[in-house]
Each structure stands twice: as structure tokens, then as C-alpha cells.
Amino acid sequence: MKITVDMVEKVAALGRLEYSAEENETLTRQLDGILTYVEKLNELDTTGVEPTSHVLPISNVFRDDVPRPSLSQDDALGNAPDRAGEFYRVPKIIE
Amino acid sequence: MDLYKLTLHELRDLIAKGEVNAKDAAFSYTRRIGRVESDIHAFTTLTANATISMAEAAEKAVLDGKVGPLTGVPFAIKDNMATKGIRTTCSSKMLENFIPPYESTVTSRLTDAGYVLLGKANMDEFAMGSSTENSAFFTTRNPWDTERIPGGSSGGSAAAVAADMCAAALGSDTGGSIRQPAACCGVVGLKPTYGRVSRYGLVAFASSLDQIGPITKDVEDSAIVMNVIGGHDPSDSTSADVPLPDFTAHLKDGVKGLKVGIPKEYLIAGGIDQEVYLAVKEAIDVLKGMGAEVKDVSLPHTDYAVATYYLLATSEASSNLARYDGVKYGYRAPEFTDLLDMYKKSRSQGFGPEVKRRIMLGTYALSSGYYDAYYKKAQQVRTLIKRDFDEAFKDVDIIVTPTAPTAAFKIGEKTDDPLQMYLSDIFTISVNLAGIPGISIPCGLTRERLPIGLQILGRHFDEETVLRAAWAYENATDWHKKRPTLAE
Numbered sequence: 001m002k003i004t005v006d007m008v009e010k011v012a013a014l015g016r017l018e019y020s021a022e023e024n025e026t027l028t029r030q031l032d033g034i035l036t037y038v039e040k041l042n043e044l045d046t047t048g049v050e051p052t053s054h055v056l057p058i059s060n061v062f063r064d065d066v067p068r069p070s071l072s073q074d075d076a077l078g079n080a081p082d083r084a085g086e087f088y089r090v091p092k093i094i095e
Numbered sequence: 096m097d098l099y100k101l102t103l104h105e106l107r108d109l110i111a112k113g114e115v116n117a118k119d120a121a122f123s124y125t126r127r128i129g130r131v132e133s134d135i136h137a138f139t140t141l142t143a144n145a146t147i148s149m150a151e152a153a154e155k156a157v158l159d160g161k162v163g164p165l166t167g168v169p170f171a172i173k174d175n176m177a178t179k180g181i182r183t184t185c186s187s188k189m190l191e192n193f194i195p196p197y198e199s200t201v202t203s204r205l206t207d208a209g210y211v212l213l214g215k216a217n218m219d220e221f222a223m224g225s226s227t228e229n230s231a232f233f234t235t236r237n238p239w240d241t242e243r244i245p246g247g248s249s250g251g252s253a254a255a256v257a258a259d260m261c262a263a264a265l266g267s268d269t270g271g272s273i274r275q276p277a278a279c280c281g282v283v284g285l286k287p288t289y290g291r292v293s294r295y296g297l298v299a300f301a302s303s304l305d306q307i308g309p310i311t312k313d314v315e316d317s318a319i320v321m322n323v324i325g326g327h328d329p330s331d332s333t334s335a336d337v338p339l340p341d342f343t344a345h346l347k348d349g350v351k352g353l354k355v356g357i358p359k360e361y362l363i364a365g366g367i368d369q370e371v372y373l374a375v376k377e378a379i380d381v382l383k384g385m386g387a388e389v390k391d392v393s394l395p396h397t398d399y400a401v402a403t404y405y406l407l408a409t410s411e412a413s414s415n416l417a418r419y420d421g422v423k424y425g426y427r428a429p430e431f432t433d434l435l436d437m438y439k440k441s442r443s444q445g446f447g448p449e450v451k452r453r454i455m456l457g458t459y460a461l462s463s464g465y466y467d468a469y470y471k472k473a474q475q476v477r478t479l480i481k482r483d484f485d486e487a488f489k490d491v492d493i494i495v496t497p498t499a500p501t502a503a504f505k506i507g508e509k510t511d512d513p514l515q516m517y518l519s520d521i522f523t524i525s526v527n528l529a530g531i532p533g534i535s536i537p538c539g540l541t542r543e544r545l546p547i548g549l550q551i552l553g554r555h556f557d558e559e560t561v562l563r564a565a566w567a568y569e570n571a572t573d574w575h576k577k578r579p580t581l582a583e
Contacts, residue, residue, distance in 0.1 A: 008455070015413060015458040016420070016438040017451055031456060033514055038402040041472050044479065051474030052481055054303050054333070055530030055555075056290045061332035075196040079424035088422055091434045 002035035003028060098123035100578075103168055103262045103316035110157060110167040117153035117167030121146055121211050124169045128213065128260045131581050134241055136233045137255040139174045140182050141214040149211040156209055164323055166209030171261040173252050174215035175222055176307070177296035178202055181212070185298050186230035187220045189419050189426045189445035199296020200331065201265060201307050201324045208323045213261050217251030220447045221416070222272055222300045224248050225519045228510055229449045236506075237279060238579040239545055243503040246276030252310045253280040258581055263320055264310040269301050270404050271499075271523025273308050274535035278498035278548020281537045281577060283565070284310045285317045288556045289530035290335035292321075293328030301411035302333070304404075304527040313575050314536060314566040318342035321558060340559055350567045351386030353560070355379070356491030360397040361522055368501040374539030374547040375497045381571050382495070382564065392487040392494065396479045400525040401517055403480065406460050406473035407528070412450075413457030419445060452513060481529045488554045493564050496522050498535040498548030522550060532558045536565045537574035546577070 008028045012019055019027060073086055082089040098106060098120050109115040125146065132138060146169070153167035172178065175185045177195035184190045198206070219229035227235040227250035235250045237243040238258040245254040249266025253276035256264050266273040268286035277284025285308045292307045299305065309320035319342075326339040357379060362372065383389050421427035421441030428440035446454070460469035487494060499519060509516045526533040531552055538549035549568065553561035569575050 003459070007459075011455055011459045011462065014462060015454045016417075016435075016442050017446075017454065018439045018443050027452065027455065030452065030513055031459070034405065034456060034517075035459075037514055038406055038469070038473075041399055041402050041406075041476050044396075044399065044476060046472060046475035046479070049475040049478050051471055052477040053474055055481065056333065056335055058290070058333060058335070063329060071196050078196055079193055081421055081425070081427035090422055091431065091437055093434055 002039070003031050099127040099259045101262070102312045104319055106262050107165060107168050110153070111162045113157055117157065117211065118147070118150045120167055121150035121169050121213070124213055124261060131258050131260060134236060134581065135238055135254050135258050135260070136235050137171065137216055137251040137258065137260055138214040139184050139186060139217050139232060139251070142181055142212050145181060145212055153209050153211060163207065163209035164319065165205060167211060168209070168262050169211045169213045170205065171213055171216040171252055171255040171264040172202060173218055173249050173264070173266050175218060175267060175298040176202055176265060178212065178215065181215065183215065183298070185221050186218045186232055187446065187450070188231045191231070191426065193424055195296070197296065200293035200328045201296070204324050216249070216255055216264060219248035219250070219449070221298065221412070221450050222248040222267055222269055223412070223449050223453055225271070225275055225516055226509070227251060228506065229447060231447050234506055237503045238581055239281065240503070240543070243505055243545070244279065246279030246499070246503060248272040249284070249310060250276045253277050253282055253284065256280070256282045256310050256312060257579060259578070263312070263316055265307055265324070266310045267297055267305055267307050268527065269304045269408060270527050271520040273310060274523050274533060274548065274550060275499050275520060277310055277535040278546065279503040281546030281574070281579070282310055282312060283314055283317050283534065283536050283575065284308065285321065285534045285558070286526065286532060287321065287325065287558055288532045290333055291532070291556065291558065292324050293331040293334045295328055295330040299415040301408040302415060303411060304408060306527070314562055314569050315343065315346060317534070318346050318562050335556070337556055342559060342562055345559055345563055346566045348563055349385065350382055350564050353387045353493065353564060354491040355382055355387045355389045355564070356392035356487050356494040357389060358392050358394045358397065358487070358494060358496060360394050361496040366500045366518065367497065370541045371497050371499070371501060371547050375495070375549055378538040378549045378568060379495055381568055385567055385571060390491055392491055394483040394487060394525065396476065396483050397525060399476050400480055400528060401521055403473045403476045403528060404520070404524045405456065405517055406469050407477065409453040409457030410460045410470050411457070413454045413461060416450070416454055421445070449513070477528050480525050484529045484531055492553070492560055494552040496550045496552070498522060498550040502541045502543070502545035502547055526552055531555055532561050534561050534565050536569055537577065538568070538572070539574060540577060
């Protein structure tokens with residue numbers, strides 16, 4: 001096994017997801033199958049091969065620091081699941 | 096005349112000449128949608144009021160003599176591109192009620208060109224899938240056989256074009272999501288070079304792979320749409336600042352002397368259907384008959400593309416989808432105990448199983464202790480895959496392959512086994528990893544009358560040659576004129 005139920009639980013916590021015990025078992029089996037499949041990359045010797053994160057030779061795209069039109073407060077808050085006046089409302093963060 | 100049966104360029108020319116009224120054209124499509132949508136389920140949202148006001152604007156533009164390249168042409172837009180004031184769901188419960196406060200660059204360019212929006216097209220949730228079965232709302236049906244999938248993730252867009260429910264559509268392609276549904280539905284789907292079309296306003300899945308492109312009834316239509324949506328955009332820092340050619344200029348120049356590469360790894364791949372194999376071989380002969388020079392090429396790392404893709408795409412997705420936390424927009428769980436619980440419940444209830452599976456896989460691949468073994472390793476293999484194409488394109492101008500190993504499969508056939516579903520993208524995925532352009536065009540029908548797709552790949556920013564070869568093939572055959580039998 002590449003991955004266990006315990007590891008899946010830890011990864012779920014990192015990804016801010018939760019699964020029932022039954023879902024976790026199914027997922028462990030599926031992820032194990034996928035991880036076993038991707039192991040085939042180890043057949044390749046990649047010593048000294050530069051990683052590609054991006055295919056275009058573009059880096060650090062800057063623009064002049066000048067103000068441009070932006071969203072109004074109402075537009076920006078328009079899709080908030082919960083708002084209080086001009087704020088997003090969330091559960092208490094500090095105990 | 097049934098206006099909805101016309102190609103984009105035929106309809107556009109009639110509207111521009113004043114021979115067809117833009118509102119009549121729009122109504123022809125809305126009536127068509129009214130007749131067949133209950134069988135196809137291509138749309139998540141139909142934009143009745145916006146459709147009428149855009150058609151009226153097009154009508155006025157014609158009267159005022161201000162005709163644009165797409166004045167009055169009705170489109171379907173995949174539901175992961177932001178349309179201001181119009182629901183953009185990504186076919187997810189997470190964004191079911193999301194109304195974008197801004198417009199994506201592609202749709203604002205279409206608007207400037209005079210297009211008419213008919214509605215937002217169904218897709219696999221967050222563009223993750225090959226069948227639209229991962230839509231949180233419903234599965235789109237293949238117009239050729241409604242028991243089968245239309246392909247995915249841009250399945251709603253491809254089905255809408257194939258069923259004559261729009262003149263053209265936009266899709267997005269991260270691992271084949273324009274080309275594979277185009278193949279399944281017997282229409283033309285182009286994934287441009289990475290960076291050719293702005294991603295501003297496209298809901299992000301895997302940012303180094305995602306690219307928007309047209310799904311159309313023929314190759315000329317594809318070139319026309321590319322002329323409108325392509326080009327540098329300062330709002331997308333990964334959009335390339337390179338000249339945008341007129342993609343229609345050399346479309347009809349033919350393929351005489353063009354060097355066509357056939358990658359041997361693709362034709363010996365496991366799982367390739369015999370009918371697909373034969374149709375593609377025949378298509379190669381057609382190109383040869385028109386004076387193209389056919390050569391064998393080798394893409395030795397083809398067999399590693401799916402594994403590479405499913406590590407990189409899921410890693411990028413796990414990062415991109417971290418923004419859905421139930422705070423600023425999107426779904427928030429109705430009940431929770433504290434902030435952390437709100438995050439977990441909102442995400443667990445708002446995302447479907449495949450999206451969560453990919454977030455899990457990506458989070459694992461990026462997690463401390465596994466990063467080098469999975470993510471970095473995959474990035475290195477990506478370099479090898481890209482080099483394969485660089486090498487091949489030293490000898491040939493285009494590469495020809497099947498788009499998908501089989502014709503459209505049955506709904507439910509692959510839903511239990513995520514890995515089998517991933518393997519249906521085997522011929523399209525390398526293209527995104529290398530960032531090159533690729534088109535799928537119809538090249539045959541199986542004995543069961545299901546479309547087969549021919550994939551043509553080109554060098555970075557050389558969509559022109561890809562489109563030229565595609566047009567030549569299309570002009571020599573009539574597969575693109577075949578339409579599914581549906582209610583009239």
C-alpha cells in the first residue's frame with residue numbers, strides 16, 4: 001500500500017476536507033491505485049533534468065503602479081454567503 | 096431556411112449583408128434549444144433576456160453599418176468563464192449561485208465583436224472529467240446517441256454545437272477538455288498554444304495547463320473565432336505578448352510539401368479501438384494524397400504523460416481551489432461549530448467526489464516529504480515530454496494522431512474507476528504538458544454511427560499551420576457535414 005487510511009485522514013485535514021470512515025476507505029483504495037500507477041515515473045532517470053513549471057519563457061510580469069478602476073464595495077461583497085454592512089461575517093476566530 | 100443549421104461564417108455573412116435579421120437568427124436558435132434541450136441537457140443557464148438585448152444590439156449595429164466580425168452570431172459559453180451579472184457555476188454546488196461582478200477577457204472580446212450569448216454550457220465540475228458525468232447538476236447527452244457521454248469536460252459546449260443549438264461555443268482545455276468532446280460529438284475543437292488566449296476570468300483549474308479555445312462546426316469558423324479571442328491581454332500575466340496573425344489568411348493554402356509526423360507510440364498504444372485506428376490511417380492517406388510528406392516520428396515519453404499530468408494538474412488544482420472557503424463567495428455550509436469546521440463542511444458539501452479526490456491527490460503530492468518524489472519528479476518528466484515534441488518538430492511541421500482511443504463511451508461505463516477515466520485522455524494530455532496547439536476534427540463514423548476525431552498538433556504559436564492542414568483535410572472529405580439525427 002502506498003497510502004493508508006491514517007494518511008488519508010491527515011491529507012484531508014490539510015486540504016480542509018472531511019470524510020466519513022466509509023468514504024475514507026474507498027478513497028484510500030482509489031488513491032492507492034492512482035499512486036501505484038504514477039510510480040511508473042520512477043522508471044525514468046531524471047538526474048540533472050530541469051523541472052518545467054511553465055512552458056512559456058515569461059517571468060516577473062510587471063505593470064506600472066497606477067490606480068485603475070476596481071470593483072465597488074457592494075460588487076465585491078455581492079456574492080458573500082454572509083455579510084454585515086461592509087464586512088464579510090465569519091465565525092469567531094479568537095477564543 | 097433553418098438558420099440554426101448554418102455554420103458561423105455562413106450565418107455571419109448573411110447577417111452582415113442584411114439578408115438575415117440578427118433577432119431572427121437568435122430566435123431560430125432559442126426555438127431549436129426549446130425543441131432538443133430536454134434530450135441533450137447542454138445548458139446550465141439559458142440567458143433569455145441577455146440574448147434578446149444582445150441580438151437587438153447586433154440588429155442595430157447592422158443598421159448603423161457597424162458590423163463586427165461576429166455580429167449577431169449566437170454562442171454557448173462553457174460555464175467556467177465569468178459573464179458579468181450572469182450566473183457562472185462551473186457546474187458545481189460550490190458556485191451554484193455565483194454571479195460574477197466582472198467579465199472574462201474572452202467574452203468581452205466576443206461582445207466587442209458583436210456576438211450573442213445563448214447560455215452557459217454544462218461541464219464536468221471545475222473542468223475535472225472527460226464525460227460531464229461529474230457535473231453537480233446533470234449529465235449532458237451525446238447528440239449522436241443520448242445513452243452516451245458527449246466527452247468532457249467541455250461536453251455541454253460540444254454537444255450544443257453538434258446539436259445545432261448554437262453557431263459556435265467556447266470551451267477550455269486542461270488535458271483534452273476541448274478536443275476530446277469535439278471528437279465525441281463530431282465537431283471541430285481547437286486548443287490554442289498556452290498563452291495565446293487570455294485566461295482572465297476563466298475559473299482556474301491547473302493554471303500552467305488551462306487554455307480557452309473555440310468549438311465550431313468547421314475549421315474556418317475556428318479560425319474566425321481565434322481572430323477574435325486570441326492576443327495578448329495585460330490582465331493575464333501568462334498571456335504571451337506575440338503577434339496575432341489573421342488565422343483565415345493562409346487557411347486555404349493546402350498541404351503540398353507539408354511534413355506530417357506520425358508518432359509510432361500513439362498507434363501502438365493499448366486500448367486504441369480498431370475502427371479509430373483505421374479512420375486515422377485513412378485520414379493520413381488523404382493528407383498524403385494532397386501532397387503532404389508523411390514521416391514517422393518518435394515521442395518516447397508518451398507512456399508517462401497521464402501519470403505526469405495527474406500529479407501536476409491535481410497539485411495546481413489543490414492550490415487553486417484553496418480559495419473556496421465559504422467566506423467571500425461560493426457555498427457556505429448551513430451548520431458548523433467553528434471557523435475550521437466551517438471551512439471543512441463548506442468544502443466537503445460544496446465540492447463533488449472527483450473534485451475532492453483531485454484536491455486530495457494534489458495535497459498529498461505537495462505535502463512535506465512527498466514533494467520531491469511526486470511533484471518535482473513530474474515536473475522533470477514534463478521537461479522530457481516537452482523535449483520529445485521539440486525534437487519531433489525539428490523534422491516535421493505537424494503531428495497527426497487520434498484524438499481519443501475510442502468513440503464516445505456509455506454513460507456510467509467508467510464512473511467507478513477514476514484511473515480508467517483518466518486514461519481516455521492519453522492522446523490529448525501531452526499536448527497541454529508541452530503547451531503546443533492541437534485541433535480535433537471529424538474523420539469518420541464507427542459502425543454504430545459515432546464520430547471519430549483526428550488530432551493535428553503544431554509548434555508553439557503555429558496554429559496557422561494546424562488550421563491549414565485541418566482545413567485541407569476537411570475540404571477533401573465531408574465528415575464535418577454529418578449531423579446526428581435529432582428532432583427537427
